[in-house]
Amino acid sequence: MSEAAVTTTEGDVEDVDSFRTRLRSWLADNMPPAPANARIGVRGDMSDEEELADVAHTRDLQRRLFDGGFAGIIFPKEYGGAGLTNEHQQVFNEEIVGYDYPSRIQVPTFQPCATVLLEFGTHEQKLAHIPAILKGQEIWMQFLSEPSGGSDVAGAQTTAVRDGEEWVLNGSKIWTTGAWWSDWGLCLARTNWEVPKHRGLSVFMLKIHQPGIEVHRIEMLNGSKEFCQEFITDVRIPDRDRIGAVDDGWTVGTRWMFFEKSFGISYHTTRPAGPRANATPGTSPYLRAAQRAGRLDDPVTRDLVGEGHALGLVSAAANARIGKAIATGKMSSQGAGLSKVLGGTISLRLANISWELAGAAGAAWTDDDAAQGSQGVAFLTRQA
Amino acid sequence: MSEAAVTTTEGDVEDVDSFRTRLRSWLADNMPPAPANARIGVRGDMSDEEELADVAHTRDLQRRLFDGGFAGIIFPKEYGGAGLTNEHQQVFNEEIVGYDYPSRIQVPTFQPCATVLLEFGTHEQKLAHIPAILKGQEIWMQFLSEPSGGSDVAGAQTTAVRDGEEWVLNGSKIWTTGAWWSDWGLCLARTNWEVPKHRGLSVFMLKIHQPGIEVHRIEMLNGSKEFCQEFITDVRIPDRDRIGAVDDGWTVGTRWMFFEKSFGISYHTTRPAGPRANATPGTSPYLRAAQRAGRLDDPVTRDLVGEGHALGLVSAAANARIGKAIATGKMSSQGAGLSKVLGGTISLRLANISWELAGAAGAAWTDDDAAQGSQGVAFLTRQA
């Protein structure tokens, strides 16, 4: 047994090496290769039909993993997971490189929604939802931000009023990505106005498509309509769909937001492993951008290409390190915040670099220069 | 009369055009040309003997201006000034370009010390010191910061205890530039411990070289010993050397610190006017640095040279604009803070550019590369 396995839980856990062998052969037989031009973060370019087809494809990929026994590597077996360790998920992350995988279901369905459910849900709640999530049947969203709230989620004004064994919800949530094609929402609501704001909140599970919930798609400045606002009017849900104690929603919320920050280092999600483990190094989008702009002969451009590639390597290495430090207890869970701070700094710089590399065609472009144009549009939403 | 003169005080003020003519001819006859390699901000490189000679030279230049009637352009005539307007000082700033001038006496002697004296001093106090300052006989320093204080000057712990018509001072001040070659200090001291800290301060004028004041020169990491710390032990000064009311030092201090921030836009000081007014544009230190490093063929280097020069132009234009906006009442006196914020951002970037341009010789250098080496040393004190 390798040294790494020493830190796993006791019991008859499959050896990571044999897991790798089994997984490698299963992937080769069952999973399609990664699409040639993976659309990364530009879902706004899809038509609604393409988007819905992609969601269906995601569900299908997740179902394949489930049927192969590879969905939810570290989720408990009793809820449909594989019941394995972080090390196994790491192996999965390494082996999935080059294959298609259900990327859009990782966040926020697995992290933070399913993780919140695992930590705070009752046995019945977990049985009702975790297997469905792992089968790709339920895609979850966060009903967290509110129009008036800014970053102060504890100031939630969406109310849940008790009526016997039911709760009646009213209010509005905003910035839910893709609520229009999702199934369930994790919803933070105010259940008590008489106490300080952090002490009057509760968390509920909410079916998105039901009478009383109107989903409005917000148009972003880049034309994307991915984000939604929901108007919730007299929606009644059973008390069994409450997560955690009444008025104790902030306890759940604190962990929820921690999980949200941790997506880059979580083992509850699948992230194809970075360049280190990637035996054949990939090409660089910055190099391609410089080639498209015909500027590879310009040292200033070459400087930017190198900086972009370096920051990508730094980012991958940092997330791996911070993840490992938290997993091994060398760093407190606050370390997740560092990952976010760094990610913010780096992604900002990378957005600037991409825009620089796009040249004048990043401002006005012909059909031939659509790639540069999309960098210009992306730059407009740098902060988003 | 030009439109600008409309805003001057009434009375028989000399027309700015005739002032310019008179000044131009006087300067040609009386002032030496600007030294070829003006030492800007690298006084740490001088030996003590050179430094003292330079101080004497400064006093001499100031005396020449006084004798010619051009010292303290906007200072009242009754205290030895020329009694003219901001417009006249602006003309002076434009005409002095190309001549040597007493640069080191401008800050902090004129601004903030003399300005504080003008605003808060009694007639007798002004008579005693302003003419001496304008003649180059008194060089003033700020006794403001304390070793324990950080940026919280209101927390001053240097005490002044009343004893009849005298005050007894004890404590320590720090970061006074060149106290070892200066004459007087403007000193903030605590006169009351029974009240909130801002309400127990008073301001005094303090002769630096006297028994009971020990001036210690602090060695900075770049080897400079320009900054001093003073240890004040049982120093007795007469009550007539108090500025402002007892315990009302914060009123004085607030303006004092405002004046300190305003040095870049003040008309109480002389600042040779920027590139706009400068008919023959100067060469760029960044270009010279790139030439020295043999890197003018490198576009990355050319980018840095251009950035450095541009920031210099921006900085000069911004200070001129902010100064004018405050002078004409378009901007509140808070605008001086903007000048400081901008100066901080720009000087930081310029320090980085200089260091970049120095290349490897900015880290280790031969005698031939001393200029690059000094850029390396300067970079170490970037924040100072």
Add this chain to the structure above:
Amino acid sequence: MELQLTSDQEFFVETTRKYLEDKVPVQSLREKRDDPDGFDRPYWSQGAELGWTSLLVSEDDGGGSISGSGLADLALVAFEFGRHAAPGPLIPTNVVAAALSMWGSDEQKAKELQGILTGEVVAAWALDEPRPHDRLGDVTLAAEPTGGGGFRLTGVKEPVEAGGQSDVFLVAARTPDGLTNFLVAADAPGVTVTPMHGLDLSRRFAQVALDGVELAASAVVGQVGAAEADNERLLQLALAIQAEEVVGAMDRCLEITIEWSFNRYSFGRPLASYQELKHRFADMKAWLEAGHAIADSAVANVAEQTPVAAETVSAAKSFLGVYGPELAHDCVQMHGGIGVTFDHDLHLYLRRIVIDARLYGSVADHRQRITSILENRETARV
């Protein structure tokens, strides 16, 4: 904030401001997103009546200034254009007007220039070319002599602002005798105008392709071979106007954001602590004032044609190309999610600032240009 306007200038600015608020309120810009032109002709010709196109034209040619410096007056219009993210070919039409007034033939002045002054003619400046010739000042479009002083032009210009809305183009081309400017009618045989995509909601860009366009000698603007120096002058004018427009847009961005942030703060829903707000706004105000200062300095130096005009416009361009987008992005970011929605006003200014950062050379182009200017000066001294 404008310093020291004369009362005539105050009146002039106020008229333009009211006109823009009335004719092109921000909501109308969103509605015109898919409009192929972005503005309509009556809007432009009424603007011309207000003086938008006459300020760089000499009095003899029917133009004139408000204050004595037409460029300073135009700078005030440009600032308001920025503050309103206003549509209309302000820069290209004024550049062409200036060129015709300075170097145009009597015929060109009588026809095209008069049309520009009344607003009946919209003119575009076709200087830039597509990659790999998209570096500042890189012109390859060929002008082949056809005898009798005529030329045949072949090549592509892009991006041309208002290229699809213009009646006439000022085209820079290479003749055997050097760079030369030509006036080319949009409907001349061999001219193909293709709309481009762009970031701005209200401004349009086009590719203008010239395929053996036959021109008479009368189409030449200025001297054959003189356009290198002429275009430097035009570039300086364009950059000075553009700098003021960017500063106007920055000014409005910051105004919106300060108002919004302190409102949220007073209603107890702050996105940031008061201290943090204060710090960030101090930074942004400093960038804005510095930007306004260098833009005004560019205007003054270009107007007076001082020896530092060239480096000052490039300093403005390179400073605003960095701090303009930074300020606008910071404003968006301080708004939280609402700032990136299409229905919000902020992105109209962000778009204007970002696109301006890319027209007439990049930040890097202008920094390197400054270095060349310094180098040439040094060489000239030796």
Add this chain to the structure above:
Amino acid sequence: MELQLTSDQEFFVETTRKYLEDKVPVQSLREKRDDPDGFDRPYWSQGAELGWTSLLVSEDDGGGSISGSGLADLALVAFEFGRHAAPGPLIPTNVVAAALSMWGSDEQKAKELQGILTGEVVAAWALDEPRPHDRLGDVTLAAEPTGGGGFRLTGVKEPVEAGGQSDVFLVAARTPDGLTNFLVAADAPGVTVTPMHGLDLSRRFAQVALDGVELAASAVVGQVGAAEADNERLLQLALAIQAEEVVGAMDRCLEITIEWSFNRYSFGRPLASYQELKHRFADMKAWLEAGHAIADSAVANVAEQTPVAAETVSAAKSFLGVYGPELAHDCVQMHGGIGVTFDHDLHLYLRRIVIDARLYGSVADHRQRITSILENRETARV
């Protein structure tokens, strides 16, 4: 913070740490500012006994690792060197040791390498040259064949770390058959060593001038003409070790500053609000962790000679070359005036970080090197 050390490694690091604290406490560094050597030989040979010079040497040659990866072990020493701003030629001597172990002749191994292992011999790597040949990898020093396999070397190397304190140099030179490495004794006729000025208080640099230095064939290290590839390997080793040293210095800077700031805060004399402190420290911690991550990644990739080793060391170099000085400067700035006094410790780390940012290529050199690596890879694929 080090992740996942074996207990042998823990012990090894702890020994080095105690030794450094004992022999070269920070006060001693200030005292040695004018010492021509910066360190003394007993200090170094005792360090060699602790294993400082044997980790990149194979077991057959008398070296060996603690954990199986000698470079990973050396990385731990380098980190401690950074945390203590420790003197001593850690990088150059280890680079020469690695070269001799990998490619040295039996004679070179028996003599110079054994001396390095015991600490009796100090070796320097003479790779870089003065401007205009100060670009990464630009070597012009000439090696002219003299018959019988011998060479005559003429040229200048600078900066050479520990050049004035070394017994032997590994010199890269151009022969007619390509780049070749030579071992040159410091006291060989024709060698002139001139001390340079430098930012570091405890490390010394020199110019090494070779004026017709006659070498026998036995002075060649590795194959004639093979040094292009060999030096790429050595450069990667040097950069990996250097990255860890920089991270160690950053770690100590931040530690000092956090302690100091919160002390001041609790004593009611803060230089910044609690909120501001928290934000700034979060940024700095993020840079530090990212720096440590990419440094460790560089070490791992270089140790395993993976296909991404070259770009990973350059990524580390270019990241740390920016964020190292930024972090150190921020730490100084948070201290207020006291941070820039000579008596404070902070500048010892600042110096180390700043000087390391300039050795073995600049940030720009390494960014452009990455681009070349990407480009070559792309070409190789086509």
